[in-house]
Amino acid sequence: MTDLAWLTVAEGAALLRAKKLSPLEWTRALLDRIAAIDGHYNAFVTVTADKALAQAKTAEAEIATGQWRGPMHGVPYAAKDIFDIEGMATTCHSKIRQNHRAASDAFVIRKLNDAGAVLLGKAALHEFATGGPAFDLPWPPARNPWDRNRHPGGSSSGSGAALAAGLAPAALGTDTGGSVRNPATCCGIVGLKPTYGAISLNGVFPLTHSLDHVGPMTRTVEDNAIFFHAIAGHDPDDATSTARAAGDCLKDLKTGIKGLRIGLIEHFYIEDAAADPEQVSAIAAATDVLRRLGADVKTIRLSPLPLWTDCNRTIHAAEAYAIHEHDIQTRPEDFSLLTRNRILPGAFVSAAKYIKAQQLRAALSREFAEATRDLDAVITLSSLWLPCRIDDPAAVAKTYDQQCRLVFNVTGSPAISVPTGRSKDGLPLAMQIAGHAFGEPVIFRIAQAYCEAANTCIGADAATQPPILEAARTAAE
Amino acid sequence: MSDTANVPETTRLLAEQAGLAKALKLFPDGVKAAAERGLRPVGDPPKGHVPTASPAPVFNPAAFEQKK
Numbered sequence: 001m002t003d004l005a006w007l008t009v010a011e012g013a014a015l016l017r018a019k020k021l022s023p024l025e026w027t028r029a030l031l032d033r034i035a036a037i038d039g040h041y042n043a044f045v046t047v048t049a050d051k052a053l054a055q056a057k058t059a060e061a062e063i064a065t066g067q068w069r070g071p072m073h074g075v076p077y078a079a080k081d082i083f084d085i086e087g088m089a090t091t092c093h094s095k096i097r098q099n100h101r102a103a104s105d106a107f108v109i110r111k112l113n114d115a116g117a118v119l120l121g122k123a124a125l126h127e128f129a130t131g132g133p134a135f136d137l138p139w140p141p142a143r144n145p146w147d148r149n150r151h152p153g154g155s156s157s158g159s160g161a162a163l164a165a166g167l168a169p170a171a172l173g174t175d176t177g178g179s180v181r182n183p184a185t186c187c188g189i190v191g192l193k194p195t196y197g198a199i200s201l202n203g204v205f206p207l208t209h210s211l212d213h214v215g216p217m218t219r220t221v222e223d224n225a226i227f228f229h230a231i232a233g234h235d236p237d238d239a240t241s242t243a244r245a246a247g248d249c250l251k252d253l254k255t256g257i258k259g260l261r262i263g264l265i266e267h268f269y270i271e272d273a274a275a276d277p278e279q280v281s282a283i284a285a286a287t288d289v290l291r292r293l294g295a296d297v298k299t300i301r302l303s304p305l306p307l308w309t310d311c312n313r314t315i316h317a318a319e320a321y322a323i324h325e326h327d328i329q330t331r332p333e334d335f336s337l338l339t340r341n342r343i344l345p346g347a348f349v350s351a352a353k354y355i356k357a358q359q360l361r362a363a364l365s366r367e368f369a370e371a372t373r374d375l376d377a378v379i380t381l382s383s384l385w386l387p388c389r390i391d392d393p394a395a396v397a398k399t400y401d402q403q404c405r406l407v408f409n410v411t412g413s414p415a416i417s418v419p420t421g422r423s424k425d426g427l428p429l430a431m432q433i434a435g436h437a438f439g440e441p442v443i444f445r446i447a448q449a450y451c452e453a454a455n456t457c458i459g460a461d462a463a464t465q466p467p468i469l470e471a472a473r474t475a476a477e
Numbered sequence: 478m479s480d481t482a483n484v485p486e487t488t489r490l491l492a493e494q495a496g497l498a499k500a501l502k503l504f505p506d507g508v509k510a511a512a513e514r515g516l517r518p519v520g521d522p523p524k525g526h527v528p529t530a531s532p533a534p535v536f537n538p539a540a541f542e543q544k545k
Binding site: 311325341357364 | 491507
């Protein structure tokens with residue numbers, strides 16, 4: 001059997017169902033590993049060991065008597081500490097929320113409870129899902145398992161770090177301008193921002209009301225599709241939740257991509273902004289792989305990247321400020337510097353500017369729809385630069401927001417970040433595959449075909465795993 | 478922390494009007510930079526696209542009458 005730290009959801013579910021693995025055994029192994037090595041990565045704000053063991057015990061009893069609930073039954077996961085869990089603080093990694101207590105579970109937590117999944121704990125994030133890696137908060141920032149001196153991306157930073165460090169096989173994140181896909185990119189894992197409305201936001205502390213998405217994070221594409229199905233679905237209590245059911249992402253997952261038409265949005269990182277040559281080379285190589293697999297890849301053009309950024313950031317600033325106005329007025333010193341700097345501009349965004357940004361959003365979404373009418377999906381870079389040192393604020397300021405992810409928060413269309421290899425320094429490289437609204441089945445299919453052919457995902461083979469600190473590895477063993 | 482003397486008068490007035498007197502006192506440079514970013518106009522839509530859309534999500538009065 002694969003080392004339990006690196007077991008995938010799909011492998012684990014099969015073993016659990018066949019009673020060759022106990023949910024308690026898997027959960028205990030991961031809790032022990034978290035206790036042994038998470039001090040190096042700070043992936044978790046809170047570890048819910050007692051709850052996890054109780055849920056695992058229930059799952060074990062149910063599976064033993066043939067009451068298998070589905071592929072997440074008995075499977076451990078982590079949740080970004082922005083999801084409400086009854087009786088626990090939803091800290092949002094903020095001093096301001098330290099004493100909060102949630103009255104009920106978030107919709108997706110309820111879905112995972114119903115699916116029999118096992119919550120390991122609440123993962124670190126950038127404060128209120130914005131800003132960046134901060135050292136002026138009650139909890140330290142999560143670190144990148146590929147090099148703990150580098151940031152792991154964010155804002156779902158702990159979720160990404162937990163997956164790459166082998167601390168959980170699945171994690172929940174949220175994504176407003178790329179917060180699932182950034183840690184996926186930086187940590188070499190797989191992260192999906194689904195179609196807007198496909199997953200309920202109920203019980204998730206908001207960053208913005210019209211750009212927020214909940215997204216599944218895993219180490220493999222197949223796991224991501226499994227996890228997506230477990231949490232997607234209509235929620236009548238969420239006005240943004242769509243009644244349209246998600247398409248089946250598993251049925252055709254492994255049927256290949258022969259004949260699919262894919263647009264390559266190259267100008268974002270060739271003309272509109274500078275990018276690390278290794279990121280650019282990696283997506284060029286990935287394009288070759290997709291062509292070799294039978295896809296028809298052609299270059300397309302959209303509006304320049306800065307216009308998309310302007311649109312997203314204006315909406316972000318205005319909506320986030322509306323949420324935090326009282327606290328930023330009365331206790332601005334309790335926010336981290338990076339979060340405060342991200343929220344304050346919203347105080348100066350006029351109603352007219354906000355409405356123009358929403359109008360721009362509609363125009364850009366229409367442009368995207370027209371440019372992709374004859375295509376099945378598009379690909380482009382995720383991060384333009386590699387993760388820099390976490391303790392270098394100048395480098396963070398210069399590189400952190402240089403990205404192509406927020407484009408798909410503007411359009412609301414699904415986008416997945418998949419690893420495209422490693423840099424010469426051993427850091428993960430990645431690209432995005434994006435599609436039409438409710439086009440998750442197609443982008444999962446492309447992601448699966450690519451990752452299988454290129455062998456870029458973290459797996460049981462040690463060569464695909466991050467160089468977990470020797471001391472940490474010894475402690476875990 | 479730096480001096481509010483570096484903050485333009487218009488920014489100071491706007492910040493105070495927005496209830497940010499405390500932030501202005503503690504973080505004048507942050508407020509100054511925020512005003513510059515917030516007041517900058519948003520970009521024009523791509524050519525050929527007329528900006529007539531409503532803000533999203535579109536208000537739907539019928540949604541309030543739906544049974545749960």
